[in-house]
Amino acid sequence: MPTRPVRVAVQLQPQDADYAQIRDAVRRAEDLGVDVAFNWDHFRPLRGDVDGKHFECWTMLAAWAEQTSRIELGALVTCNAYRNPDLLADMARTVDHISGGRLILGIGSGWHRTEFEDYGYEFGTAGSRLDALGEALPRIESRLARLNPPPTRDIPVLIGGGGERKTLPLVARHADQWHWFAGPDELPHKLDVLRGHCAAIGRPFEEIELCAGVGGLGRAGLPPQLPEVEGEPLRALGVTMFTINVVGPSYDMSFVQPWLDWRDRLNA
Template identity: 60%
Template sequence: MTTPSSRPVRIGVQIAPQHSSYQTIRDTLAELEDLGVDIAFNWDHFFPLSGDPDGLHFEGWTMLAAWAEQTSRIQFGPLVTCNSYRNPDLLADMARTVDHISAKDGGVGRLVFGIGSGWFERDYDEYGYEFGTAGQRLDSLSEALPRIEARWAKLNPAPTRDIPVLIGGGGEKKTLRIVAQHADIWHSFSDTATLERKLGVLGEWAEKVGRDVSEIEISVGTRGARGDGLPDMDRQLELGVTLFTLGVTGPDIDMQGVRDLVRWRDSVSS
């Protein structure tokens, strides 16, 4: 199937870094690459988001450096890193370094730089960051992205390529403006009706900032290619979504949904 954007349909899987040993996470990543998944994500939090709130949990960026070394084909990144937790110039340097680690045999790196404004208050409170308001955190993200882009231009060695920026979130007044200005990929967890409306808003912001909205890949979280999820995915594909991401989590990671998604991708791509 040819998508409206003429991009290939891709499958992402977010491995939640919670409730599992690192060996389980490592083995899951290896299986995702073997299955032909396009992108593996983790997240940038300090505590579990579901289940036991004090259960097993690992830090995201150190994990991504290990993923860069472990894998050879699959793209990977945070879904998403929190802008609040690190100096933007440092974050740019971290991303550039992890991207270089992932470049194999003289090729280019495979990091997808997912970023958002942050939302999980416990992370802020327990690690000593100022939570502020949602508006303040979005303003901070808007200020940080030009600094990140400028730092990438100054680093030696330079990034292996233009690192793709994924911005997560669906706020129509601020987030989608930031997406229009800076993102290569926009990710949300919108249902189909909400997605259709927000795509219209994104198009309006892109026109205002002088950007061709077709330059931005559209990504959504999905329940998978089974049961009631399939009609939504077909409709979202018609709307221009080309990246569908399923979340998996420990302690018992179920890979059947991943296999179903990969088969669905291959069927609509043939």
């Protein structure tokens, strides 16, 4: 299998900003040369004022799909519990068409108890939420195969999370991309576990693109390191997509440029 190119993604966190500022941020990300723009699937801010400004994930992705022309886009990650799986498949197919085939279907089991309860979803347990995700993924795949018109491409599925007994088996069976906020000290063990789950079902481990978060306020409250410090150890382990968290309301992307320069040197 050919070596994948290195890619740089940003997560534009949809809180603390007016939508005009978010719209401007995704435009600037595309103009800058970023490969992927993610938002997240939450109903309230994750830090600061929990009643502060915040916007919904999938309606935003549809707007981004219309606004942009090159960049891939998706949620990091959709909460499986918040939408019927067949409906989610139809939403993903629609955004796929609006974008001309640039959607990544990021999905996970969810974790934020307060927003589950505030919006009337059953929180359950970590295990029950992962079981529900395991039941939803085949339904999503089945619905995508039956929609008319079909998606413009096989929509890449990105699964987030590092649970070894339930999440990583789902990655092995269903995901095109695996995303986790793990440093180079933790990652080798997780990769060994994922390789084992792939081997158990006869799937080549190399089919899965490895993606990692590399900084911003979502990781220990710290800005990202330079790519030579943070990126090189992860790339040596096989990571090819690197996600930087960018926060509102200013969405300052000045620290993204060194990562783009590094990407371009490696991909030349």
